[in-house]
Amino acid sequence: MPDNTPVVNTVLGPVPADQLGTTVVHAALLSVYPGAEYAPDITIDRAEIFEILRTKLHAFYEAGGRTIVDATGMFHGRNLPFTLDLLENLSRSTGVNIIASTGMGPEEMLGGYFLTPQTNPPTPWPAEKFADLFSKEITEGMVVPRVERRAAAGLITSLSSASGMTATDESLLRGAVRAALATGVAVSHAFGADALAEIGIALDEGISPNRLVIRGLARPGAPVLEVAATGVYLGIDEITPDTTQLLKTLIDAGHRDRIILSASAVGVAKGHDASETDFSALFTDVLPALRAVGISDADITAITVNNPRELLALV
Template sequence: MAEIQTVRGPVDTADLGATLMHEHVFILTPDVHANYPEEWGDEDTRVADAVQRLQKAYDAGVRTIVDPTVVGLGRYIPRIQRIMEQVPINLVVATGVYTYNDAPRFFSYRGPALNEVLGSELPDPMVDMFVSDIRDGIAGTGVRAGMLKCAIDHQGMTPGVERVMRAVAKAHLATGVPITVHTHPGEQSGLEVKRVMCDEEGVDPGRIVLGHSGDTTDCDHISALADAGFVLGMDRFGINLDTTFEARADTLLEMLRRGYGERMVLSQDASCYIDWVDPNVMAFLSQWHYTHLFEDVFPYVLEHGATQEQIDTMLVDVPRRFLEGA
């Protein structure tokens, strides 16, 4: 078997077990917390709460979590290390940049941004940063990234999104580390991922999870993406503001009926704390947590025709094969 990098070091993929392919520990805006620390509160309290929530996930059967928290989402590995010293879950961390529009201002006058000014083709420093996170470790912590992450949302393929996406593709080709992409299936942005990453940059679609594919009920569209070779992230169970529990679960059931159990992975895109959402709104998201799949979704889909074997395939077998590159 192959090995996958986790916060506590390499783990044999045979030992990954039940794997949630898209969850976060924290999603933060560091500039806000640095200047308005009352928003974050007490560090020890936040850490203890995260330990409790992750332990609950482990007790429910989760053995591995992929956390695609990258630049733009508040990644801070020392805090994550402190938490994972207290929880037996394998946590795979990621490298990349999260944006729907522009690349971070840090890159405004570096690399390809200067091509037109200098009249030459400059390499993108993002690529070296991502590769270093994978090969050498993140910020001197020794923790190596086991996933690459970028995003495209309803704004489409903006220049900043395209730049990040191409850098992620190049880092993947240099290292073999797989990719997860935040997508907007309502805008069929998976087709843009295919154009840029696969058709133009040469990434095998089988090494890419198209995140949030379950945000749509258009099973014809996501079936076509699965047929193209992508892995579909049915990974936002519990986020029912613009949809319903039944719509998400019934889409999963329909995709299983069509025979795509081998092309889907599962998650909730939950976190222990996210500062993007007003606490008053969080009150309407009572199912948005790490064990919603186990407590609510699996009983529903089993009652409506899914089998335990299909659940195990999506929860164990597909993540293992994807992460090991099989």
């Protein structure tokens, strides 16, 4: 491909951004609550998981989906020794582009190593250490525990505590942004209690608003229009009658080109309850609901094809 062709990192290597097609940016293929892989009552059968996910991804492809982002980061299933191999084989067997992510959070979901490194008194990891960790997963490949590195991450995820950003959460966000600036990969941040303050922290690190998507804006009371005014991408991940109308409001207000639409679908969950929304629900449920409130096909193409392409392309 020409040197100036924008590309996106997938688990099978770089793909031209204009070949992504209809894309779901925030999903989870295999979601494992940290530690559940060691629980005696949890069964993790690789062959069974593969068959379930292949069936769901095949339905997604048949419905018109072409790309899906596993936005779980490093430690919610992607840390199992076979996960990257699983994602690669799923992509080959279904034709769906699969993009994996680096990053982590919130603080309560981190392992102790990342909370209390060898300092006295114990202190959170500094942002530059998180930045180095995430950057290497993009430039050198994602870690297969105790085995190797393979495939480059295509998105950096960051999550803050629902009760409010902690010092570790802030280090995570700053580290994610610094990694984005160093590698050209975008950041997806799920805000905690104060979306605008957290956006301010990210922008303070020097990231352009068009390289940052803020998730969680479908929550009741989320300051959606205020967030939209900052110029960041707007992550709408829970589709209900209320959020369908919210999307119409955002489009009517001129924010169409900043909407990232997903449904927080989970393919296989271990150790926690999974969303009942399937990957293909974008086509069977969500898009018909959008058309029913007057959202045009051109608008739908913008928020399901164009916006994800611009967000995920390396810069």
